[in-house]
Amino acid sequence: MNIIVIALLVFGLFFFLAGAIGIMRMPDFYSRLHPAGKLDTLATLAMVMGLAVYNLNQITLGTILISLKMFLIVFFVSLASPTATHTIVDAGMRAGLRHWTKKKQRG
Amino acid sequence: MNVSNNEISNGNESSSPGYLKSFFSFLITFVLMLLCWLVLSGIFEPLILFLAFISCFLVAYFFSDLLFPSLETAYIGIFFRFVQYLPWLVWQIVLANFHVLYVTLHPRMKDLIEPQIITFKTNLKSEMAIVTLANSITLTPGTITVTADSDGVFKVHAIDTASAEGCPGDMLEKVAKIFGETI
Amino acid sequence: MTSFFLYVALGLCLIMVLSIYRVLFGPTTLDRLIGVNAIGSKTVILLLLIGFLYGRVDMFVDIALAYGLLNFVAVIAAARYFHKRKGLYEESFMD
Structure with a gap:
């Protein structure tokens, strides 16, 4: 059981690291949202699932309730993260921010 | 119950x-x-x-x-078809993440990406269908929904050409099938 | 297992420091908002890990849930607030 937990946590940590690197490296605002919106979501899901599995080592009413709350977090994050991403993109569009293209880079 | x-x-x-x-x-x-x-x-x-x-x-x-502003009989079918849709969506999310991971960690990233905004029109009518499709597009390969209005017109920011070409794809068919609408 | 959780929490803190780069030096306001959002999603996990380290998960899971909700609302409010400020976005391309 502990192996699954460790694998999920390391997986999530790796994706968080890649998301942070992507936020740093990407050339413009719209491209930065791709790693921020996707990698962070999957990493959060994986790590919270791992912690919920670890929490179910002793099965009592209390631990089951705590794991249910963690699944609520998973449900909420998977619903809220695309919405937040979409809101930020919308704000960028309304502010008139152009997106990065290769021609602009050459010229 | x-x-x-x-x-x-x-x-x-x-x-x-x-x-x-x-x-x-x-x-x-x-x-x-x-x-x-x-x-x-x-x-x-x-x-x-x-x-x-x-x-x-x-x-x-x-x-x-x-x-629940209007309770209709179709909601039961929509609920069960949506539950059947979820595993496919999770698998697509994992694939999308590995794609973005590859693009992000590639040393010559700026040659690989080709950001562009594409527009396509669908015939989706209900708000739930549009919201589901918009959030699914945001979570899957290299695309982010920029705007989605109630007429079913979607603007999508894609990170490279491959994901821009395959954008509506079979996801649109699946979402339309869930909510029982024509494409 | 406890020490492993401690290392994971330390790693999360280091990744947060990487995201702070974008918050401090982001060319536009919305870039800073992306950084803040990324830090917030890591903080939820960090709160859960702190709960396991102190042995009080039952308390910290509520805090993590509330923090996630608050982060979502804060990002939406900030994005709505900033979306009409034109003129901030001329130097948005990173060379």
């Missing part, structure tokens, strides 16, 4: 449309609220349960038309 109540309401729908519908909408809201309360509080004493009952009753009585 919700589902069985819902089915009973379907049978009586034609004879008594008005208050029975709002009653089952109230009942479903009440049960959902009570479940949320029980999970979040975790205390099962009689006094607390009594308070939970009172407050959930009040909230469901006043706000039942917010959560």
Whole structure:
């Protein structure tokens, strides 16, 4: 059981690291949202699932309730993260921010 | 329990449309609220349960038309088809993440990406279908929904050419099948 | 297992420091908002890990849930607030 937990946590940590690197490296605002919106979501899901599995080592009413709350977090994050991403993109569009293209880079 | 109540309401729908519908909408809201309360509080004493009952009753009585504005028979089918859609969506999310991971960690990333904004039109009518498609597009390979309006016109920012070409794809078909709409 | 959780929490803190780069030096306001959003989603996990380290998960899971909700609302409010400020976005391309 502990192996699954460790694998999920390391997986999530790796994706968080890649998301942070992507936020740093990407050339413009719209491209930065791709790693921020996707990698962070999957990493959060994986790590919270791992912690919920670890929490179910002793099965009592209390631990089951705590794991249910963690699944609520998973449900909420998977619903809220695309919405937040979409809101930020919308704000960028309304502010008139152009997106990065290769021609602009050459010229 | 919700589902069985819902089915009973379907049978009586034609004879008594008005208050029975709002009653089952109230009942479903009440049960959902009570479940949320029980999970979040975790205390099962009689006094607390009594308070939970009172407050959930009040909230469901006043706000039942917010959560389910119109209770229709098609919701049961939509719910089950949506549950069947979820595993495919999770698999697509994992694939999308590995794609973005490859692009992000590639040393010559700026040659690999080709950001562009594409527009396409769908015939989706209901708001739920549009919201589901928009969030699914945001979570899957290299695309982010920029705008989605109620006419079904989507603007999508894609990170490279391959993901821009395959954008609506079979996801649109699946979402349209869930909500029983034409593409 | 406890020490492993401690290392994971430390790693999360280091990744947060990487995200702070974007918050401090982001060319536009919305870039800073992306950084804040990324830090917030890591903080939820960090709160859960702190709960396991102190042995009080039952308390910290509520805090994590509330923090996630608050982060979502804060990002939406900030994005709505900033979406009409024109003129901030001329130097948005990173060379």
